[in-house]
Amino acid sequence: MMKQKIHILILNCIIFGLVAITMVATKTPTKKTLTCLTKQEQFVAGTPISIFFKGNLQTPRLFLIHSFGKTILDGQIKNDTIQFTIPVSYTKKTGLVSWFLLENKEEIVKGSFSIIPNNTTRTHLESYLGPPSTLAGDNHFVMFVTIPTDDFDNPKASNTAVAIQHQFLKSIEKETVKTKNFIAWKNVQAPEKSGTVLIASQCHDALSKEFDAVIYPSIATDFNISYTRNHEFADGNQITIISTSPIKDKFGNMVSNGTLVSFLITNNQNMILKTFGTTINGIAEGQILHPEQENEYTVTAYINGISKSNSLQIKYLPITPTITYSFSNGNRTILVGPIKSFMDQLVPDGIKVNVNVYHDEKLIAQLTENSNRGMAKFQLPSEFYTEKTYSITIESLGKTIKINPFNVSN
DSSP, rough: HHHHHHHHHHHHHHHHHHHHHHHHHHHHOOOOOEEEEOOOOOEEETTTTEEEEEEEOEEEEEEEEEEEEEEEEEEEETTTEEEEOOOOOHHTEEEEEEEOOOOOOOOEEEEEEEOOOOTTOOOOOEEEEEESSSSSSSOEEEEEEEEETTTTBBBEEEEEEOEEEEEEEEEEEEEEEEOOOTBBEEEEESSSEEEEEEEEEEEETEEOOOOEEEEEOBBBBBBBEEEEOOOOOSSSSSSSEEOOOBBBBBTTTBBHHHHHHEEEEOOTOOOOOEEEEEOOBBBOOOEEEEEESOOEEEEEEEEEETTTEEEEEEEEEEEEEEEEEEEETTTEEEEEEEEEEEEEOBOOOOOOOEEEEEEEEEEEEEEEEBBBTBBEEEETTTTTTOOOOEEEEETTTEEEEEEEEEEEOO
């Protein structure tokens, strides 16, 4: 019986020991806790910001994440109160600030607050206009964008009112728009008249500078051409001037000065000639030198890829010049002239005179000289022209003279 009691006592001791060991093993240490005394969740940019905690920490540190950057702050401990002062550079920039309170690299508590623009400071305006020019009408427009900010360059809060006004001729229009995603903007439609639109904005007491949007004429419409000249003869000297009518867009605006107009000319031989002109006050001119023989020109003007004109037929009449000639130096020197024009005046300098040389009706040379005081001189040197008999034709200003075979000296 005694032995049985001893066994029961030993068993109870073992059970009590196991229970005690289990209680010690399952006991958890108390986690460090503290209270954030700062309940404010929103601060105004540029004002001092401090975060206070109540608790008992030995080496508290505050880790900040801000749009301006990341940093770690050391706390100031007084009794059981811990204070963290946010750097001035961080307090000036708006946005969400996240913080984490650490001790020995262990996160104790975390939170966040926001910084909003300071509406008590003066307002600044950053404004932009683009493109700086556009065409008249046809739903063309320029976009005006403005960004109101506080004194710390923080964009104002959404729905901040901005007045945008624009002026054209006698009309001034004003519209109030509200900021969204930091900006306020307006599409300014181009008027149907060319000119300059002035645009400006205002927010609170802040005024923007004046912006200019240049409204150019729209694309040109078809136009007409006409010509003027001193006479109708093909003298190879005078100038025919081709002029356009005033070229306008569909709204009646004169096209911009300097618009290039191409004049395409086709003659009787289907050769294509070109001349060019640029517009001044909507009118462009091209110049054509008169041909040296009878011809007819067909002229059409183009603004490449945009518009074209009517077609003109311009006739040039022959002048039936008087051409004389003489031989010298054993018929090896041929003097052509004087060549007389339609009023028996000497033809202008630079008129082409051609002499074709034949032997036994076979063309062996083509000689060309320009007239000088109505005369042109040709040579048949013996080193190159070794035959005794030649015939020639003289051509100038559309007239041809045939000269019977003649002998030349050695």
